[in-house]
Structures are given as C-alpha cells and as structure tokens.
Amino acid sequence: MPAQQTAKYLAGTKASAAFSDNNKVKLIRGGRVYFEMLLSMIEQASENIHLQTYIFAEDKTGTMVADALMAAAKRDVQVYLLADGYASQTLSKKFIDKLQRAGVHFRFFEPLLKSRHYYFGRRLHQKVFVADGRCGMVGGLNIADRYNDMPGIPSWLDFAVFIEGEVARQLCVLCWKTWNGFPVKMEATSCDDASRKFDIVKDEASSVRMRRNDWVRRKNEISATYIEMLRHSKSHITIISSYFLPGKIIRRLLRNATKRGVKIKVITAGPSDVMVAKHAERWMYDWLLRNNIELYEYQPAVLHAKVAVCDSEWFTIGSYNINNISAYASIELNVDVRNKAMATEMENIMEDIIQNKCLAITADGHVYTKNMLIRFIRWCSYQFIRMAFYMLTFYFKQRRR
Incomplete structure (x- = not known):
C-alpha cells in the first residue's frame, strides 16, 4: 500500500x-x-x-x-x-x-x-x-x-x-x-x-x-520533488516551512531518511498567524523528535517561507507548504534549483537563522510546554487541520484534456 x-x-x-x-x-x-x-x-x-x-x-x-x-x-x-x-x-x-x-x-x-x-x-x-x-x-x-x-x-x-x-x-x-x-x-x-x-x-x-501541484489537472510535481529529495538524500536536509504538517507519505519518508543516517533539520514558525495550525504542528513535535528530527521555532516574526535544501547540492522553493492542503487542495508553484554554490548559500542562511533567531525544541523542553488541556487542544487542532481541505475545498473532476 x-x-x-x-x-x-x-x-x-x-x-x-x-x-x-x-x-x-x-x-x-x-x-x-x-x-x-x-x-x-x-x-x-x-x-x-x-x-x-x-x-x-x-x-x-x-x-x-x-x-x-x-x-x-x-x-x-x-x-x-x-x-x-x-x-x-x-x-x-x-x-x-x-x-x-x-x-x-x-x-x-x-x-x-x-x-x-x-x-x-x-x-x-x-x-x-x-x-x-x-x-x-x-x-x-x-x-x-x-x-x-x-x-x-x-x-x-x-x-x-x-x-x-x-x-x-x-x-x-x-x-x-x-x-x-x-x-x-x-x-x-x-x-x-x-x-x-x-x-x-x-x-x-x-x-x-x-514544478506544479494542481489536483484537478493531475499535477503532483512538487510532492514528487519532496519524495525524490527524501528518498535519495545522502547526508542532510534542512527544511524551513510554515504550517508544517506532513501527511503519512512524507512522514514515512522522513523516518526512513533518518534511519539511514540523514540529518534532518526543520524550522517552523514560533509566532503564527494561524494558531490552530501552530497547535496542530506542536501536536506532531513528539513524533518528529522521536524520529531524531531536529526542530527549531523562528522567533522574531511570523515565518512564511517554504524552502528545502538537500546535501548542499539542490533546493526547492516556492508557495508549497508541507501539508495536505498544498498537496491536494491548492494550485502551487515551486522551482527546483541544482546549483551547489546557491544550495550552500541557502543552507548557510538557514543555519544563521537557526543559531541566532530560533528556539531549539528538545524532547525534555517540549515536555514542560504541555499538560492535559494543552495536549487536548493540540490534538483537536491537528484533527481539524487534517480534515480542513475536505471542508474548505470542493473538487470538480474535469475530463482529461
């Protein structure tokens, strides 16, 4: 399956x-x-x-x-x-x-x-x-x-x-x-x-x-880019993503990548313009930390970027958020760039952001940010976001052209 x-x-x-x-x-x-x-x-x-x-x-x-x-x-x-x-x-x-x-x-x-x-x-x-x-x-x-x-x-x-x-x-x-x-x-x-x-x-x-994603026109190219990146990465991937809520396929590939020794860093939002999405993200932190993914929250302002860099060799950038709404419900556009110098430049920028403008999320620290009520709010937010693209988007299946 x-x-x-x-x-x-x-x-x-x-x-x-x-x-x-x-x-x-x-x-x-x-x-x-x-x-x-x-x-x-x-x-x-x-x-x-x-x-x-x-x-x-x-x-x-x-x-x-x-x-x-x-x-x-x-x-x-x-x-x-x-x-x-x-x-x-x-x-x-x-x-x-x-x-x-x-x-x-x-x-x-x-x-x-x-x-x-x-x-x-x-x-x-x-x-x-x-x-x-x-x-x-x-x-x-x-x-x-x-x-x-x-x-x-x-x-x-x-x-x-x-x-x-x-x-x-x-x-x-x-x-x-x-x-x-x-x-x-x-x-x-x-x-x-x-x-x-x-x-x-x-x-x-x-x-x-x-690269495009447009479900009505059967375009899943950006999703395929992330699959390619996670499948074939050799040493490290750094992701900066607003509304980071990967679906089952991406989560499985993230886990498989860390198991074969790929170091994965994810920068998410600290302050957020959509708090239900932020609560849902934090519900996923336990899973991400259990799978040895380094987590950081950007602090100075709202994070809206959508970039992933792989092995200091190539990166993808554009409008695509790593969640099911971008994968299935919206028209999205990214470009993939293969240029080692630019990929390294992007990684250096992201590392500077991590070192100087982010709060590291650790397993021990994360424990102290939750109680039963907060866990329940985060779980409800996660379930709501999972279903949001069904509730907010109606699909009209067009004839193949």
Whole structure:
C-alpha cells in the first residue's frame, strides 16, 4: 500500500521532470529587497507582465505595486494581474476600477461557488511574476504590507528566486494558460518568440525545473520533488516551512531518511498567524523528535517561507507548504534549483537563522510546554487541520484534456 500511495504522488510528473540548464538564478530574501526587485522588473518591462498571487492587499505595499503596474500599462506594456478570489476578496471595486481604467487586465481566480460566507473550489496559492517572458520571480511572498519591511515592523520571513532564462519562458506560458483557464488548444503567445535568446554565461548558469501541484489537472510535481529529495538524500536536509504538517507519505519518508543516517533539520514558525495550525504542528513535535528530527521555532516574526535544501547540492522553493492542503487542495508553484554554490548559500542562511533567531525544541523542553488541556487542544487542532481541505475545498473532476 505505501508504494501505491507514493506512485499516486508521482503520477503525471514525467513530462516536466527534466532540468533546463540555460538559466541564471539569484536567491532573494523577502521584505524590502524582494519588493525593490519587483518594482525594478516592472519598470524595465517593455512587452508584457504577468503577476499571479494569492493575496493582493489594498494597503501601502499593494498600492505601491499597483501604481507601478498602472505606470507600465500606460507606456503600452500589456499587464495581467490575477489574484485569488478568496484571499484577495477584500479588494474594493474602486481599487479594481482604477487598475482597469489605467489599462491593467485584472481578474480574480474564481472558485466554483462563492459568496461572502463560503468558498468551494481550489485556490490560486502560487506567487509568480514574469516580465517579457525573459525573467521572473517565484517564491512565497504575497503583495501586502506584512511581507514587506514597514517602518518599525519587520516583514514575515520569506524567500524567492529571480530567474532569467528558459524557465522564465516556461513560467510565462504557465501564466498565460492560467489566465485563460487552461484552454484545450492555445495559440502561440509572446513567450514563444523565437528571436528571444538566452545567452547565460556558463559560470552563472543553474539547472532549474518548474514544478506544479494542481489536483484537478493531475499535477503532483512538487510532492514528487519532496519524495525524490527524501528518498535519495545522502547526508542532510534542512527544511524551513510554515504550517508544517506532513501527511503519512512524507512522514514515512522522513523516518526512513533518518534511519539511514540523514540529518534532518526543520524550522517552523514560533509566532503564527494561524494558531490552530501552530497547535496542530506542536501536536506532531513528539513524533518528529522521536524520529531524531531536529526542530527549531523562528522567533522574531511570523515565518512564511517554504524552502528545502538537500546535501548542499539542490533546493526547492516556492508557495508549497508541507501539508495536505498544498498537496491536494491548492494550485502551487515551486522551482527546483541544482546549483551547489546557491544550495550552500541557502543552507548557510538557514543555519544563521537557526543559531541566532530560533528556539531549539528538545524532547525534555517540549515536555514542560504541555499538560492535559494543552495536549487536548493540540490534538483537536491537528484533527481539524487534517480534515480542513475536505471542508474548505470542493473538487470538480474535469475530463482529461
């Protein structure tokens, strides 16, 4: 049975399993650095822009990005902004009308059924920006103040990667398909411009592949990446993950990896914006500690990052949380990067976070944080989260296209 379950995760991944070598990649820490990069890319775009995000907030950061998008549209850049219809539903009609009058093509990613009080359908959880089919960014950051460094308030911890090259072209095609609702047949887009060449210097090149999870479209590629990483790791894996609630398959692979001597470190949130998820995570701490997994809680602010690094050789980064909602209920986007120097850089950043900004969770220390009432609250939270994707998401099985 375990082998059959794992096979389901791997279904539909072969077509996009190959890495592309003609890419230049840069690791970006969240906060001000990310938004400065985003604004710069918007200002430099000359043909088209795609921004697809889970949350687009009508706050200072959202207004700043919206102003940049409108300025691009006014200089005849084709701008397409797609926001999730659930998470971004607070955008006012006035705000959207202003975008559209300036020439920005705006659309909500809509569920099957929706009102002010309920939402049935998968959510657009991916965060991707692409300019001119040439360069883009993929990560975990939404467009809102809490992901930016505001005066006196540190941003939530998050990461992204800048990509220039072949994978940026693939991201552009994906954005067009998502914008158009994945038509059966689609005419060539500006992403396919044959005159656009990528001459990446060999010393700056990275092997990259785009990875998607979308249950309706039978895409389980990010889940397959984590399975590959845990199955084939040789020495160590470091994971930084908000809402860390691995399902049975990932837990089994985590246990098997530690049994063969792989050292696994997991950084989770200390302060959390979703306390029921934090309680559920802490219910799992006993299992993780019993299986020799090192645990750390990030303390300065909310942790929102989603990165895993393996053997100082490669890493995966994007919107995918290690839980069943990301695995089964949302549209997610990651990229896998094979570059030893960058993987080592990411590991060093994570080790610095562990040493200077985390609280180590030990078996002895964890005992003193729980009594019968706290254990019951954590157990209830864990059971609720396990069932949440059934309650919050309705699946419409489409015909294979």
